[in-house]
Amino acid sequence: MTTTTPTAQPTVDQVMAGMSAGLGGKAVPPMIQLTATVMPDMVLRQAQDSGFAMPKEGGALAEETRTILLLGIALATGNDCVENLVNKAKAQGIDDDKLLETLKIARFAEATRVFNNAVPLLAQLTGK
Numbered sequence: 735m736t737t738t739t740p741t742a743q744p745t746v747d748q749v750m751a752g753m754s755a756g757l758g759g760k761a762v763p764p765m766i767q768l769t770a771t772v773m774p775d776m777v778l779r780q781a782q783d784s785g786f787a788m789p790k791e792g793g794a795l796a797e798e799t800r801t802i803l804l805l806g807i808a809l810a811t812g813n814d815c816v817e818n819l820v821n822k823a824k825a826q827g828i829d830d831d832k833l834l835e836t837l838k839i840a841r842f843a844e845a846t847r848v849f850n851n852a853v854p855l856l857a858q859l860t861g862k
Contacts, residue, residue: 756825758822
Protein backbone atom coordinates (compact mmCIF):
# COMPACT_ATOMS: atom_id res chain seq x y z
CA MET A 735 0.00 0.00 0.00
CA THR A 736 1.41 3.36 -0.98
CA THR A 737 0.58 6.56 0.76
CA THR A 738 0.80 10.02 -0.61
CA THR A 739 1.65 13.13 1.28
CA PRO A 740 -1.00 15.79 0.85
CA THR A 741 0.21 18.77 -1.11
CA ALA A 742 0.31 21.94 0.93
CA GLN A 743 -2.34 24.38 -0.21
CA PRO A 744 -0.99 27.79 -1.22
CA THR A 745 -1.87 30.80 0.87
CA VAL A 746 -4.18 33.51 -0.42
CA ASP A 747 -1.19 35.85 -0.67
CA GLN A 748 0.67 33.30 -2.80
CA VAL A 749 -2.36 32.83 -5.04
CA MET A 750 -2.78 36.59 -5.45
CA ALA A 751 0.92 36.98 -6.24
CA GLY A 752 0.58 34.30 -8.91
CA MET A 753 -2.48 36.04 -10.35
CA SER A 754 -0.60 39.33 -10.45
CA ALA A 755 2.34 37.68 -12.23
CA GLY A 756 -0.06 36.23 -14.80
CA LEU A 757 -1.37 39.74 -15.41
CA GLY A 758 2.09 41.05 -16.19
CA GLY A 759 2.65 42.36 -12.67
CA LYS A 760 -0.59 44.35 -12.59
CA ALA A 761 -2.79 44.40 -9.50
CA VAL A 762 -5.30 41.59 -9.16
CA PRO A 763 -8.91 42.54 -9.92
CA PRO A 764 -10.84 44.38 -7.19
CA MET A 765 -13.24 41.43 -6.86
CA ILE A 766 -10.29 39.23 -5.85
CA GLN A 767 -8.86 41.83 -3.48
CA LEU A 768 -12.21 42.32 -1.74
CA THR A 769 -12.99 38.61 -1.63
CA ALA A 770 -9.57 37.89 -0.10
CA THR A 771 -10.60 40.08 2.81
CA VAL A 772 -14.08 38.71 3.46
CA MET A 773 -13.89 35.13 2.16
CA PRO A 774 -10.32 33.99 1.45
CA ASP A 775 -11.39 30.41 0.71
CA MET A 776 -13.29 31.70 -2.33
CA VAL A 777 -10.05 33.13 -3.76
CA LEU A 778 -8.42 29.72 -3.38
CA ARG A 779 -11.42 28.09 -5.07
CA GLN A 780 -11.29 30.59 -7.94
CA ALA A 781 -7.62 29.76 -8.46
CA GLN A 782 -8.44 26.04 -8.48
CA ASP A 783 -11.24 26.59 -10.99
CA SER A 784 -8.92 28.64 -13.18
CA GLY A 785 -6.37 25.83 -13.17
CA PHE A 786 -9.09 23.33 -14.02
CA ALA A 787 -10.50 25.39 -16.91
CA MET A 788 -7.20 26.73 -18.19
CA PRO A 789 -4.44 24.25 -17.30
CA LYS A 790 -0.85 25.35 -17.79
CA GLU A 791 0.01 21.94 -19.21
CA GLY A 792 -1.96 19.20 -20.92
CA GLY A 793 -4.85 21.27 -22.18
CA ALA A 794 -6.23 20.71 -25.67
CA LEU A 795 -5.94 24.43 -26.47
CA ALA A 796 -2.85 26.59 -26.41
CA GLU A 797 -2.63 29.09 -23.55
CA GLU A 798 -2.94 32.00 -26.00
CA THR A 799 -6.11 30.49 -27.47
CA ARG A 800 -7.66 30.07 -24.03
CA THR A 801 -6.88 33.68 -23.13
CA ILE A 802 -8.35 34.99 -26.39
CA LEU A 803 -11.43 32.82 -25.95
CA LEU A 804 -11.99 34.05 -22.40
CA LEU A 805 -11.45 37.66 -23.52
CA GLY A 806 -14.05 37.24 -26.26
CA ILE A 807 -16.55 35.83 -23.77
CA ALA A 808 -15.84 38.67 -21.34
CA LEU A 809 -16.35 41.24 -24.09
CA ALA A 810 -19.60 39.65 -25.27
CA THR A 811 -21.07 39.25 -21.78
CA GLY A 812 -20.04 42.60 -20.34
CA ASN A 813 -17.71 40.98 -17.85
CA ASP A 814 -15.60 43.23 -15.61
CA CYS A 815 -12.51 41.12 -16.36
CA VAL A 816 -11.83 42.67 -19.78
CA GLU A 817 -9.01 44.92 -18.55
CA ASN A 818 -7.37 42.07 -16.64
CA LEU A 819 -7.62 39.74 -19.62
CA VAL A 820 -6.06 42.40 -21.86
CA ASN A 821 -3.22 42.69 -19.34
CA LYS A 822 -2.85 38.91 -19.39
CA ALA A 823 -2.89 38.83 -23.19
CA LYS A 824 -0.21 41.51 -23.38
CA ALA A 825 1.90 39.65 -20.81
CA GLN A 826 1.61 36.56 -23.04
CA GLY A 827 2.75 38.58 -26.05
CA ILE A 828 -0.56 38.33 -27.92
CA ASP A 829 -0.42 40.92 -30.68
CA ASP A 830 -2.88 43.74 -31.22
CA ASP A 831 -4.28 42.26 -34.45
CA LYS A 832 -5.43 39.13 -32.59
CA LEU A 833 -6.98 41.24 -29.83
CA LEU A 834 -8.84 43.40 -32.35
CA GLU A 835 -10.08 40.30 -34.18
CA THR A 836 -11.31 38.97 -30.84
CA LEU A 837 -13.23 42.22 -30.36
CA LYS A 838 -14.80 41.91 -33.81
CA ILE A 839 -15.87 38.32 -33.14
CA ALA A 840 -17.33 39.24 -29.73
CA ARG A 841 -19.17 42.18 -31.28
CA PHE A 842 -20.58 39.89 -33.96
CA ALA A 843 -21.66 37.36 -31.33
CA GLU A 844 -23.50 40.08 -29.40
CA ALA A 845 -25.09 41.50 -32.56
CA THR A 846 -26.22 38.00 -33.51
CA ARG A 847 -27.80 37.56 -30.07
CA VAL A 848 -29.76 40.80 -30.47
CA PHE A 849 -30.76 39.85 -34.00
CA ASN A 850 -31.93 36.43 -32.81
CA ASN A 851 -33.88 38.00 -29.93
CA ALA A 852 -35.81 39.99 -32.54
CA VAL A 853 -37.56 36.89 -33.93
CA PRO A 854 -40.89 37.65 -32.16
CA LEU A 855 -40.77 41.22 -33.46
CA LEU A 856 -39.87 40.15 -37.00
CA ALA A 857 -42.53 37.43 -36.95
CA GLN A 858 -45.15 39.96 -35.86
CA LEU A 859 -44.09 42.41 -38.56
CA THR A 860 -44.21 39.73 -41.26
CA GLY A 861 -47.53 38.32 -40.05
CA LYS A 862 -46.08 34.92 -39.06
